[in-house]
Amino acid sequence: MRRAPSNLESRVFGELARRAAMPWWQRSFLQWPRAARVLLLGVCTALGALTIVGGTRIVVNLGPALGPARELDRALALLSASKDLIATLVGTIPPMWIYEGLALAAVLYAALFALGAAAYRTLYLEA
Numbered sequence: 001m002r003r004a005p006s007n008l009e010s011r012v013f014g015e016l017a018r019r020a021a022m023p024w025w026q027r028s029f030l031q032w033p034r035a036a037r038v039l040l041l042g043v044c045t046a047l048g049a050l051t052i053v054g055g056t057r058i059v060v061n062l063g064p065a066l067g068p069a070r071e072l073d074r075a076l077a078l079l080s081a082s083k084d085l086i087a088t089l090v091g092t093i094p095p096m097w098i099y100e101g102l103a104l105a106a107v108l109y110a111a112l113f114a115l116g117a118a119a120y121r122t123l124y125l126e127a
């Protein structure tokens with residue numbers, strides 16, 4: 001076993017004291033007060049919704065202002081047709097297939113994680 005440097009303890013305790021003295025907004029998000037986290041998530045959600053709704057309204061209101069904007073009409077028609085096709089395809093897929101696909105994805109993700117851990121142990125850790 002190797003011994004740690006003699007000044008390591010003082011550096012570790014100094015860093016712990018420095019982190020404890022930090023204001024809450026400079027700490028990790030999970031260490032923020034619950035009210036601040038909820039408020040931030042609400043503001044982010046509202047801004048996301050405003051962006052989507054505002055962007056949609058701009059596109060819809062921009063169409064008549066451009067006059068004969070055939071490209072915009074074609075793009076909107078293509079988008080609408082794509083939405084209808086996706087809705088039809090999703091509606092025809094049996095729910096059991098969706099559950100099986102999610103289970104397969106979870107198994108493959110676990111296998112990827114296990115292979116990564118095995119590769120790390122093999123390549124980087126000394127026995």
